[in-house]
Amino acid sequence: MTVIRAALLGFGTVGQGVYEAIKTHQKRLQERLGKKVEIAGVLIRDLRKQRSLPKHILVTDNIEDILAIDDLDIIFEAIVGNEPCYTYLNQAIEKGCHIITANKAMFAQFGTKLLEKAKQHRVQVGFEATTAGGVPIIRTIEQLLQVNKIEKVEAILNGTSNFILSEMRKNKLSFPDALQLAQERGYAEADPTNDIEGIDAFYKLMILSELIYGGQPEWRTVEKQGIRTLTSEKVQLAEQKQKRYKQIASLTKKDGKVLASVKPILVNKAHPLYHVEDVDNAIKLETSLIGTFTLQGPGAGKLPTASAMVEDFIYVLEKDKSIKQQGEVVYS
Ligand SMILES: NC(=O)c1ccc[n+]([C@@H]2O[C@H](COP(=O)([O-])OP(=O)(O)OC[C@H]3O[C@@H](n4cnc5c(N)ncnc54)[C@H](OP(=O)(O)O)[C@@H]3O)[C@@H](O)[C@H]2O)c1
Structure with a gap:
């Protein structure tokens, strides 16, 4: 052999x-x-x-x-x-x-x-x-969506920030305490900037943009907002209204222009990303033939x-x- x-x-x-x-x-x-x-x-x-x-x-x-x-x-x-x-x-x-x-x-x-x-x-x-x-999003797009037009992507692409937001909601932790827990569990680096400021999700979004639309928006035009400013009070207030903050990377094309952003967004129960918790990633795709579907699973780890x-x-x-x-x- x-x-x-x-x-x-x-x-x-x-x-x-x-x-x-x-x-x-x-x-x-x-x-x-x-x-x-x-x-x-x-x-x-x-x-x-x-x-x-x-x-x-x-x-x-x-x-x-x-x-x-x-x-x-x-x-x-x-x-x-x-x-x-x-x-x-x-x-x-x-x-x-x-x-x-x-x-x-x-x-x-x-x-x-x-x-x-x-x-x-x-x-x-x-x-x-x-x-x-581990979520096979690249191959799904590359091989299984060759005819479908992908009209919009909304995704949780950073497990660390999702974990922090989940902990702030479920266990009423402050942002610094939730970050510390993420570090103790090995989910966040000693320098967590890329995860909590949306930079890591931004890189992934640019890779998806290139794959789906054959190009990327100018990096400086992409709105990048981290989760650092979300307080436990804000998260709890949202919870009372049956809403959740999710750090969402969005991508679409309008009038020939690729539009992208990474920022915390309030979603309600009907949104597929509402239930994505802890370190999971999920990608919701709106497509021309299938309609809307979501892939979800472990977004990092050995x-x-x-x-x-x-x-x-x-x-x-x-x-x-x-x-x-x-x-x-x-x-x-
Ligand atoms: N960790 C995850 O869950 C995950 C998920 C998806 C993608 N990634 C990506 O995968 C890559 C690796 O991540 P990781 O978590 O495995 O990192 P890591 O645990 O820090 O390991 C990095 C490895 O690269 C070696 N290295 C670093 N700079 C080098 C250089 N200049 N020349 C030769 N070797 C060098 C290090 O060598 P030493 O051992 O000698 O220090 C170490 O073995 C990163 O780009 C990361 O963004 C990571």
């Missing part, structure tokens, strides 16, 4: 999740691909940290070592920030590797360029994990995010295989 050789960029929450998912689901992967999947190398930043990885896996802080691995087929990228990540992925594409990324900040900014470059080099890019973690990446793995390899079998290049 031949082997598919993969490397991981990053071995934090997501990188470890991908490693674990490949290990625990090796048999299913082999059945699906007809090949064994081998993690040949792992790129990290700090070589002094202890990692529970077998000796035969190359662990390095130098991307050149990863790119020098013989017959490397695919790279899973789960590091943080735009650079050096964008440069590394460019190098990987030039080497002829398929790439699968979870990095929303980088992909919101450079996704189009990476897809273009991948097309030139005849490799595939998977980015399901960038948006809504295994849900790894799930999106390993499912991408199958998709990317099968797409590549089908293109090669056709003997022509048909990229979406």
Whole structure:
């Protein structure tokens, strides 16, 4: 049986999740691909940290070592920030590797360029994990909504802020106490700015905008409002009126212009996002043929995010295989 050789960029929450998912689901992967999947190398930043990885896996802080691995087929990228990540992925594409990324900040900014470059080099890019973690929203849009027109998106794209709002409502916590609880549970970073100021949801919304409308609004025109100003009193008052604050990312197109915003919105019981609680994400799509439907599930975390990446793995390899079998290049 031949082997598919993969490397991981990053071995934090997501990188470890991908490693674990490949290990625990090796048999299913082999059945699906007809090949064994081998993690040949792992790129990290700090070589002094202890990692529970077998000796035969190359662990390095130098991307050149990863790119020098013989017959490397695919790279899973789960590091943080735009650079050096964008440069590394460019190098990987030039080497002829398929790439699968979870990095929303980088992909919101450079996704189009990476897809273009991948097309030139005849490799595939998977980015399901960038948006809504384990909820398969990218593939649903890309593959299952090719004829439907998506008229509007309303989504909860940040589990941390949703958790904070849920705690403020259910347990009457103040914003600082709910944030502290989110940090204690590992849902919020030590610096929670991106989550609570709507920046993380904004990146995901821009990725959806590119996918649905083929472009993004100018970033500075998008209204971004965080949840920091919501007090426990406001949340309780809304509760008395049977309404709930949800941090909603909205996207639509009017008169040829993409309109987007991320802000707390009061929704009533009839709204599909009203019941989305804790760290869940949900995406409500208004479409021309189906009508309105909502996808909901774990929007982050080790295994849900790894799930999106390993499912991408199958998709990317099968797409590549089908293109090669056709003997022509048909990229979406
Ligand atoms: N966590 C989630 O639930 C989740 C969900 C969806 C998407 N994402 C995205 O996935 C990516 C990874 O998130 P994470 O939570 O796994 O982060 P994390 O736990 O902080 O892990 C980051 C990993 O990347 C490595 N790294 C960072 N900068 C590097 C550099 N310049 N060169 C080489 N390695 C570097 C770190 O190395 P060291 O181990 O040596 O520090 C670490 O192993 C982020 O872009 C995030 O937005 C995360």
